[in-house]
Amino acid sequence: MKSRKLLMIPGPIEFESEVMQCMAVPTPSHVSPDFIDTFANSLKLMKEVWQCPSGQAFIVAGTGTLAMDMAAANLIESGDKALVISTGYFGLRFAEILKRYGAEVDILEAEVGDIVSLELIEQQLKSKSYKLLTFTHVDTSTAVLNDAKSIGALGKKYKVLTVLDGVCSVAGEEIRQEDWGLDVVLTASQKAVGVPPGLALLVASQNAMQAFGQRTSPVANYYGDWANWLPIMKAYENRQASYFGTPAVNLVIALEKSLQLIVKEGLDNRFDRHKRAGKAMRAAIKALGLELLSKNEQVSANTLSAPLYPSKMDTSSFLKDVNQEGVILAGGLLPKLKNNYFRIGHMGSVNKSDLLATVGAIESALKNNGYSHELGSGTVQILKHF
Ligand code: PMP
Numbered sequence: 001m002k003s004r005k006l007l008m009i010p011g012p013i014e015f016e017s018e019v020m021q022c023m024a025v026p027t028p029s030h031v032s033p034d035f036i037d038t039f040a041n042s043l044k045l046m047k048e049v050w051q052c053p054s055g056q057a058f059i060v061a062g063t064g065t066l067a068m069d070m071a072a073a074n075l076i077e078s079g080d081k082a083l084v085i086s087t088g089y090f091g092l093r094f095a096e097i098l099k100r101y102g103a104e105v106d107i108l109e110a111e112v113g114d115i116v117s118l119e120l121i122e123q124q125l126k127s128k129s130y131k132l133l134t135f136t137h138v139d140t141s142t143a144v145l146n147d148a149k150s151i152g153a154l155g156k157k158y159k160v161l162t163v164l165d166g167v168c169s170v171a172g173e174e175i176r177q178e179d180w181g182l183d184v185v186l187t188a189s190q191k192a193v194g195v196p197p198g199l200a201l202l203v204a205s206q207n208a209m210q211a212f213g214q215r216t217s218p219v220a221n222y223y224g225d226w227a228n229w230l231p232i233m234k235a236y237e238n239r240q241a242s243y244f245g246t247p248a249v250n251l252v253i254a255l256e257k258s259l260q261l262i263v264k265e266g267l268d269n270r271f272d273r274h275k276r277a278g279k280a281m282r283a284a285i286k287a288l289g290l291e292l293l294s295k296n297e298q299v300s301a302n303t304l305s306a307p308l309y310p311s312k313m314d315t316s317s318f319l320k321d322v323n324q325e326g327v328i329l330a331g332g333l334l335p336k337l338k339n340n341y342f343r344i345g346h347m348g349s350v351n352k353s354d355l356l357a358t359v360g361a362i363e364s365a366l367k368n369n370g371y372s373h374e375l376g377s378g379t380v381q382i383l384k385h386f
Helices: 017-025 033-050 065-076 089-100 118-127 149-157 206-213 226-237 249-265 268-287 318-324 352-366 379-385
Strands: 056-061 081-086 102-108 132-136 159-167 184-188 199-204 343-346
Touching: 033 159, 033 199, 033 226, 033 249, 033 379, 056 065, 056 206, 056 226, 065 089, 065 159, 065 184, 065 199, 081 089, 081 118, 081 318, 089 102, 089 132, 089 159, 118 149, 118 206, 132 184, 149 159, 159 206, 159 343, 159 352, 199 206, 199 249, 206 343, 249 268, 268 379, 352 379
Parallel strands: 081 102, 081 132, 132 159, 159 184
Antiparallel strands: 056 199, 184 199
16 A cells, blocks of 8 residues: 555554554453453553563553653652663653652762763762662663663662663563562553553563552652552453453553464564564665764664664655655654654564664665665665564
8 A cells, every 4th residue: 555654663563463453343341251351361462561570560641751750759759769761752751750759869860871880870979878770671762771680689689679671672672570670661552562542551560569568658649559550450460340440441452462473473482582682773774884873782772773864964854765765764852862863663563574674764764865875785784683
């Protein structure tokens, strides 16, 4: 179809047609037996995908920001100390959210395109006693990947609750929540989980649930209060009807389907496919003579890439030209640099033809805008690496 465009932004992404079909089924009652089974299965599948068998899963209508808000609202009491490790726009957002609930927040901010070193994080954890630490697995503004396993281990060593913003990583980048000792891993439906926007998803460890249970003040957020949602999640887990706020019924049906597809692919296969996609896209971008915002391979995300525009090119119509070629990409997000780079999402169902089409569209748009390169020099890297 001539009008069809390929959506290659870092969320929402291209969704599997089996998932989209779930959005079109007649909406059942949220307390019907079939839907109760769907909800229960989704909670169970989340723990499998998050690799957190003893965790508590939550599915709530909302977005990734609500998932962040819930983690902060339920784990922070006024005066608690929190450490934010920021690798971009979404790290700073977490700091703002934590402050709303009265946390005293320290921020360790990485240079653009880099991470904060583990040594620096450890030094900070040694110097002060924190209740909670947040970090962004993949910051969607910079395409920088944090070492979640090592930060989880530091959290355990210093007895700090660790909250991983996995909005741009869950079901794309490797995460083993329980083995890595991460207390909350949160995401939104529209990214690598592969479901249209509208669900806030998180899994909390037993440790996090205990910390919640030991609160002495009420949660200052009515909708997000785990005291309201926990009995609902427990009821669905036990295949019983319950109600606090109406679930996003069709989205939950779509979630069950997508999680089933993810488990069917196999988590290790899926992580590997994302690694190959990331590596191939970065190789293609570099072969075209463009640089990436992320500083080196080690700190580069596999779910998206953030190429810098060539310095002498007029960039004003670049994304429009890519769109004309049938591919939708995103602009920069960091306020100070947003006109200097663009972003390509490659997560979820992404396959070789998506990558080829995307790099082909980028090559054509570069050429249209007067940037000289050998046509095909980027696309060949996809063929070589994916
Ligand atoms: N964290 C990260 C890393 C994100 O990429 C996003 C969304 N781009 C969010 C949080 C916020 O999610 P939402 O837009 O669904 O509220």
